[in-house]
Amino acid sequence: MIKSSHKFYNALSFLYPVIDVFIGAHKKRLISHANALPGLNLLEIGVGNGSCLKLYKDKVITAIDSSEGMLAEAKIKNGEGVQFIQMDGEKLDFSDAAFDIAVMCHVLAVTSNPDRMLTEAFRVLKPKGYLLILNHFTPDNFIGFIDRGFKPFARLLKFRSEFYFKDLDTSNYTIVNNLKCGKLGYFKLIILQKP
Template sequence: MTAISSGDVVTAYKRYAPVYDFLFGKVLEQGRKRIADEVCRLTPGTLLEVGVGTGLLLSRYPADAEIVGVDVSREMLDRAREAASILRNHKITLHEMDGEHLGFEDGSFDLVTVPYVLSVTPDPARFMDELRRVCKPNGYILVANHFSGQRGWRVLEAITRSVADRIGFRSEFNFDQHVPHPDWTIEKVEEVNMLGLSRLVVIRNGK
């Protein structure tokens, strides 16, 4: 697995911030829509989005939920704050924060969303442990991400492997290695986005 440092991620998303919505908005739209659908179905009182980015999901969350968004990129957060500022009926708080070191108490949130972040974090195991820690027992974690070997993407994964560290993500990222956990239950996995580029994983946290 390609090694990524936190510096790689910050540098990459500083570059992406001005053009992120243009590059990844429509390409990853279906996955974001499915996250929002699941959030509305689960009706959380408190919600944490790890990797809030430019705030593309914020308007789709229930207005009666207390929403917290975190991101490691200050530049991406600046854009998320612009998006949040016009959502006057939503309760949104945004923080610059590393997903591997979340500054929240155990069991703080009913639901945690993780849109397209898992394969760009330097230490996925620590990252997942943090998600589990801050999610309430029997709460939910929704992960949308690209995983290795999905449909016709194997060739592209191999092509991009050598430059993945410079562009801030891993092109090859194994589902079975990083998602299953003895302390939670995977309730649903579905392919989303063009040609099955990504998977949406619905996880019920353990007690």
């Protein structure tokens, strides 16, 4: 993650219920798409407080986060049935081809090396496996100017406000779907597949 961001998110884990008010509907949409995909074993990278994990159906869930505070919140919310592991999404400690589905929900803009995280997800996905990404992506409209102006403050909050999908290396994947979430195309749900 961006340097020391796991400590930052440990300290702010209590605020995530407020954040979920704004992004909860998008997370539910992501999970609905994940539930419709074939495959049993699902890895959620950057699970945060795990507020929507109970919405997954018929999946064996492994949830990781680098923040022990977030994982503690997620365990309280979800109890049994999910394997929680403290782990860096850029250095996954799983064997190759271990998962049918991987999920990244608002994590790519806070990690130190997004392309490394995408590469690691590719490695641990089975052939024909899916990666679902939910994130803000700076659009080519007035919001782009806002994102650029917000950059100094965003650094304090340990994330990139100006963040473009086109800058990510997804060349190993096939883009299955690119869906707008909410108004103005600021949040997107992108579904990728490993060949």
